[in-house]
Amino acid sequence: MFRPFTSNISRLPAAATSQFMRLPLQRPLVAARFITDRARSTIDDAIKQNSLVVFMKGTPDEPMCGFSRAVVQILQMHGVNEIVGVDCLQDPEIREGIKEYTDWPTIPQVYVKGEFIGGCDVMVQMHQSGELHELLVKEGVLEADPDAGEFKRE
């Protein structure tokens, strides 16, 4: 079921946030997008408070983009019943900020236990190879299924 992620951090005016802007390391100046402090802490909170979170367009119940939809469907197929989604379309700062935060230029983005796993292509390929199920079990998002073929090998 969909549980919306809401931030209780109030929105600061742009002028107030600019003094907190941090220059990310290892990125050329011209390409820096200057993630706002508010966006950074919202993202930090989202990935810390949830064992799995999808930064996406739309909601898990109503994805607004085919790639976001595919990620939600893959997770549901694996039995992830409660997908926490952050709707980037509702918040331009998060929409741009998440790209810089992860250093990954596209949405959706999946985080498990605070770690970036990948976007849609990575999820599809990890699903096909069996790695996704393995990861979800290892990180405690799913319980191990004793009947699952890929776990009998070990």
Next chain:
Amino acid sequence: MSTLTTAKPEGPIEKIIRTRITQQYSPTELLVENESYKHRHHAPMQGVSSTETHFRVKIISDKFAGMPLIKRQRDVYALFKHEMQMDGGIHALALVTKTPEELKKK
């Protein structure tokens, strides 16, 4: 100003994609498919007039050997950093990145 989006000749962005990937990866197989027309009505695309926003790219190259999937994708994305950040640029780049050996296994 509606334009036909199917059966279009290669646009400038598609050409950039082909050229840079060919230079960087010397791929044994390269497929670049402009799927922008499929996404034109989607909410995030409102107000965007470019007909080169969504691409599906398959790269088969030895240069991916020993490289984790995320690293492969990050590297390819990095080639198009500017195009993916500019307004009206590349909005989505769906990637398949495999080595010739990995392709044989399937």
